[in-house]
Amino acid sequence: MVETKTPPAYHIPIKEWAEDDRPREKLMNKGIKTLSDVELLAILLRTGSKSESAVQLAQRILSQNDNNLNTLAKLNVNELKKYKGVGPTKAVTVNAALELGRRRKRSDIIHRSKINSSKDAFTVLLPLLNDLPHEEFWLLMLNRSNTIIKTELISRGGVSGTVADSKVIFKSSLENLASSIIVAHNHPSGNLTPSNEDIVLTEKLKAAAKLLDINLVDHLIVAENNFFSFADEGIL
Helix, strand or coil: CCCCCCCCCCCCCHHHCCHHHCHHHHHHHHCHHHCCHHHHHHHHHCCCCCCCCHHHHHHHHHHCCCCCHHHHCCCCHHHHCCCCCCCHHHHHHHHHHHHHHHHHHHHCCCCCCECCCHHHHHHHHHHHHCCCCCCEEEEEEECCCCEEEEEEEEEECCCCCCCCCHHHHHHHHHHCCCCEEEEEEECCCCCCCCCHHHHHHHHHHHHHHHHCCCEEEEEEEEECCEEEECCCCCCC
């Protein structure tokens, strides 16, 4: 990540703005939903620098991340600190706020929801796998009515892959008396095409599941708010 924009040499401090234009006062007087993404980020940053306000700093950070909160959420503390005007405290605050947002999405998952299609599974898995800069492998365990019993993180890896241990997958499935399972992992690159390793793993899991009288319903690959379903493509 390389800084490409030079901040203006002069700016009007936020405290000199009209009260209705100051992010904090606007939030208190008009409600949080009236604030833009830039204004919310500016509140987290609290201050700018001698050459730009907190709002201008927030604008610069967002503009260099495609004005996309999902892209911003992928940055870690060290990457945030590369922006001029963002020190350790600001970087930690922004990183923590974005992680809270991600965890809120996860907590909104109804674990007793019923899975009737690959899209239903994707809806449950997206908050778990979206925005991640590394690969993770997740397991959904279902009862006989295809209702989710439990979701479990099986492994976490690097940018290019993660190792999914079939013994761990089926140990947990048996302990939770799962009748069916759905496995899923993400591709941080955004490419939904399954690798040869993905295909081999799916075949291995399918064979093991059959021996244990557990139905492998699907294997999903999640990337950039979209998904690939091995079941839908007829290769499961």
